[in-house]
Amino acid sequence: MISMNLPIPKSLKLANTPTPMEKLKDIPLIPSCYKIYFKRDDLTGFGLSGNKVRKLEFLAYDALKKKADTLITCGGFQSNHARAVALVSAQLGLKSILVLFGDEVPLIEGNLFLDRLCGAEIRFIPSSEYENVDRVMEKISKDLKSKGRNPYIIPEGGSNPLGVLGYIRASFEMKRQIDKLNLKSTKIFTALSSAGTYCGLFLGAKLSGWKTEVIGINVRFLPSYPIEKIVTLLEKTISQYRLKIKFLEKEIKIIEGYVGEGYALNTKEELEFIKAFTSQTGILLDPVYTGKAMFGFLDMMKKGEFSKNKDVIFLHTGGGFGLFPVKEKFFN
Secondary structure, eight states: OOOTTSOOOOOOOOSOOSOOEEEOOOOTTSOTTOEEEEEEGGGSOSTTOSTHHHHHHHHHHHHHHTTOSEEEEEEETTOHHHHHHHHHHHHHTOEEEEEEEOSSOOOSOHHHHHHHHTTOEEEEEOGGGGGGHHHHHHHHHHHHHHTTOOEEEOOGGGOSHHHHHHHHHHHHHHHHHHHHHTOOOOEEEEEESSSHHHHHHHHHHHHHTOOOEEEEEESSOSSSOOHHHHHHHHHHHHHHTTOOOOOOGGGOEEEOSOOTTSTTOOOHHHHHHHHHHHHHHOOOOOTTTHHHHHHHHHHHHHTTOSOTTOEEEEEEOOOGGGGGGGGGGGGO
16 A cells, blocks of 8 residues: 555555665766665566566556456567566466567567567567557457457556556655665656656655655657656546646656667667676666666766765666677677
8 A cells, every 4th residue: 555545456566675775886987976876676576677567566456356368568679568567477377468569570589588488479560550559459459359358458668547556656665765764865867768657756756745856868759758748647647546746847857868879779889888887886777778867867967967965866677688689789
């Protein structure tokens, strides 16, 4: 239960939580005047590592309550979310169908290998068709229902009001940890893509009275993140769960300029950064989300765009399996 005053539905226990809040040691990549804490949601599990499992605790419970026999979701070829859905489906004795997009024939490795290993049925579509992916999933669902099946559709990233609850609850967990560590955090940074994680942190901070800025680093959309995507999800969540919250659009903080060559595409500079960061910390960053976000986060620090001698938190959302498909690029 998140709060005695909120009508929060039940959920499963899938993630190893609470995850650690760790101070990042001093390393050459980081200006010494900053104190950075990592919220280690890359440690929510092994196969279920990363942020998606927190959302699936609510979504999978709802699917079971509705007696679903198949989970349908979508993402890129190396989607962390799709991999988490495939693993959760296997754990719960359900079937899974993943609609994955890309423009090349993918190698069966990384997250995609784990999808296959779990027995997920995979439907590949070109990137140009992905804007219609909701209709694609609805058609799959309709076909299954005509055969007597009971499918349950989970949107991209698990980012709907029910999935947002996962990171409302996580924000309460983080608040307890920073209080125990006596941190004076004024900023939380996270990679920003489907917006469910960001919205949960944003709403959770308001619900708990935590005076902090939630800052999303756009790793996906060019030329800029469509802020209406966040506004719509915030409003739907507030309405659905009758949250006594008001917000202003100007409170939504998005950092632009670090998408690089595009979603799931990397510059040589980004890959060199990920390699250097791992060698100096022993912490794996993935090439799609945390690598780009951390690259942008530290680049802005070096430019002096944040106050010095402040405690700041970086949410590590996982994604390490995504390193394997691009391994050759790190050493060419």
